Amino acid sequence: MTELEQVFNDIVKQYSERLYWHVRRFTASHEDADDLLQEIFIKIWHALPSFRGEAQVYTWVWRIATNEALNWLRREKVRAALRFSSLDQEMDRRILSDPYFNGTDAQRELSRAVARLPEKQRQVFVMRWWDDLSYEQISAITGTSVGALKTSYHIAQEKIRASVSNAEIGRDD
Amino acid sequence: MTRNNDISTPQGYFDSLQQRLQAIPGKQQAGRPTVARRLMPYMAYAASLALLVAAGGFILRKTTAAPQAEVSEGSYYSYLAQSLDPDGGLVDLPREYGLSEEEIVQYLVDEGVSLEYLNETNDEKAY
Numbered sequence: 001m002t003e004l005e006q007v008f009n010d011i012v013k014q015y016s017e018r019l020y021w022h023v024r025r026f027t028a029s030h031e032d033a034d035d036l037l038q039e040i041f042i043k044i045w046h047a048l049p050s051f052r053g054e055a056q057v058y059t060w061v062w063r064i065a066t067n068e069a070l071n072w073l074r075r076e077k078v079r080a081a082l083r084f085s086s087l088d089q090e091m092d093r094r095i096l097s098d099p100y101f102n103g104t105d106a107q108r109e110l111s112r113a114v115a116r117l118p119e120k121q122r123q124v125f126v127m128r129w130w131d132d133l134s135y136e137q138i139s140a141i142t143g144t145s146v147g148a149l150k151t152s153y154h155i156a157q158e159k160i161r162a163s164v165s166n167a168e169i170g171r172d173d
Numbered sequence: 174m175t176r177n178n179d180i181s182t183p184q185g186y187f188d189s190l191q192q193r194l195q196a197i198p199g200k201q202q203a204g205r206p207t208v209a210r211r212l213m214p215y216m217a218y219a220a221s222l223a224l225l226v227a228a229g230g231f232i233l234r235k236t237t238a239a240p241q242a243e244v245s246e247g248s249y250y251s252y253l254a255q256s257l258d259p260d261g262g263l264v265d266l267p268r269e270y271g272l273s274e275e276e277i278v279q280y281l282v283d284e285g286v287s288l289e290y291l292n293e294t295n296d297e298k299a300y
Contacts, residue, residue: 004198005198008195008197008198009195012191012194012195013191016190016191016194017187017190020182020187020190021177024177024180030182030183030186034186037190037194038193038194038197041194041197042197042201045197045198045201046201071283074276074279074280075279075280075283075284077272077276078272078276078277078280079280081272098180100180100181100182100183101179101180101181102179102180102181103178103179103180104179107179108179111179129176130176130177132176
């Protein structure tokens with residue numbers, strides 16, 4: 001085994017599970033999350049020879065993963081349009097039909113609300129709420145200032161609260 | 174700590190995940206791309222640039238042609254979408270679905286759709 005392969009294997013051991021949960025929040029589907037994870041690690045393998053330690057390994061790995069997740073969303077948006085649908089509708093359908101969802105109604109509504117957020121708000125919310133990364137870590141990964149991230153997260157929370165409240169009101173009618 | 178207790182995976186998924194991912198270096202070396210395949214992303218970008226130029230020319234021809242039905246900026250992409258959509262039907266992607274030119278072009282590049290394929294497919298639908 002080469003040194004590069006050893007480094008790659010260590011990255012797989014350390015980050016594969018966390019990155020799976022991260023991309024799963026974007027794809028809302030286990031199968032697509034698995035496929036996307038493979039693509040991410042293929043990219044990591046190809047980029048490894050040129051990684052010179054400019055950033056911490058976790059920052060570099062997370063950056064690749066989060067960029068690929070956003071690229072996946074952009075491709076899905078176009079695919080949805082070609083099927084006469086929208087990304088919001090597609091994500092809703094996935095969340096509602098996910099056979100591996102075993103949470104509460106409130107958790108499902110939360111997922112649906114997050115899926116409707118604009119790209120950047122969704123990204124910071126996923127990383128802060130579900131991935132439990134600090135603002136400083138998210139800032140290093142995304143290149144966005146901590147202040148801007150806090151603002152995005154606050155706005156996302158407000159939108160989610162409104163969305164979940166509307167869903168609850170709808171159910172009470 | 175993560176809050177991922179609302180979603181799960183197939184049983185045993187993580188047991189084999191590391192092994193599958195760690196097999197990537199071996200597979201990538203076995204299927205080492207040829208020079209042509211390594212150049213493909215650059216060819217795709219060149220194709221997408223050519224597509225944009227062609228689209229610009231198309232719109233220019235249509236807007237300076239003899240009076241006829243108004244052609245919207247999105248119609249070239251509707252035309253494109255029709256060739257990619259096996260069920261047919263005109264889809265005005267930019268207007269109806271809020272897609273930008275860049276998003277559509279990036280999609281085509283990511284999907285490896287070549288300019289030659291588009292030209293062949295659209296020849297039959299020339300205005």
